[in-house]
Amino acid sequence: MTIRKKIPLRKCVVTGEMKPKKELIRVVRSKEGVVSIDPTGKKAGRGAYLTLDKDCILLAKKKNILAHHLKVEIEESIYDELLRLAEKEKQTENEQ
Numbered sequence: 001m002t003i004r005k006k007i008p009l010r011k012c013v014v015t016g017e018m019k020p021k022k023e024l025i026r027v028v029r030s031k032e033g034v035v036s037i038d039p040t041g042k043k044a045g046r047g048a049y050l051t052l053d054k055d056c057i058l059l060a061k062k063k064n065i066l067a068h069h070l071k072v073e074i075e076e077s078i079y080d081e082l083l084r085l086a087e088k089e090k091q092t093e094n095e096q
Contacts, residue, residue, distance in 0.1 A: 010049040013069050014060045017051065024049040025085060027078065029070040035078055037085070046070055050082065052089050057082045 008021045026038040030045040038047065048069040050056060057079060060066050066074045 012051045012056065013048045013065055014056045014063075015051055019051065021049075023051070025052045025082065026050075027066055027070065027074075027082070029072050033072055035066075035070060035072060035074055037078065037081055039085075052082075052086050054083060054086050054090075057086055 009018045010021045010024050011018050012024060021041060026041045026043075026047045026049050027035065028038045028043045028045040028047045029035050030043070036043070041047075046069075048066055050060060050066075061074075061079045064074075066078075
């Protein structure tokens with residue numbers, strides 16, 4: 001009898017899809033109100049998960065979804081970094 005390890009699922013705040021935690025990127029707001037990207041998913045603070053996809057990130061920016069979920073204003077640099085990570089992820093998938 002094999003024991004199957006439970007895969008933690010998280011919900012994308014933009015699409016509403018439940019996906020494995022490893023497929024999403026976490027944006028976190030610390031107690032001090034500083035917003036940062038948390039690739040490990042372990043930083044303390046209020047977090048929101050996003051699908052690492054260019055269209056998803058642009059929609060989050062357009063509709064101000066991250067600011068709503070994290071209850072703080074999101075700087076442009078956070079969206080720029082998310083778009084860079086999405087592009088990097090896309091390139092890695094294309095190489096495989």
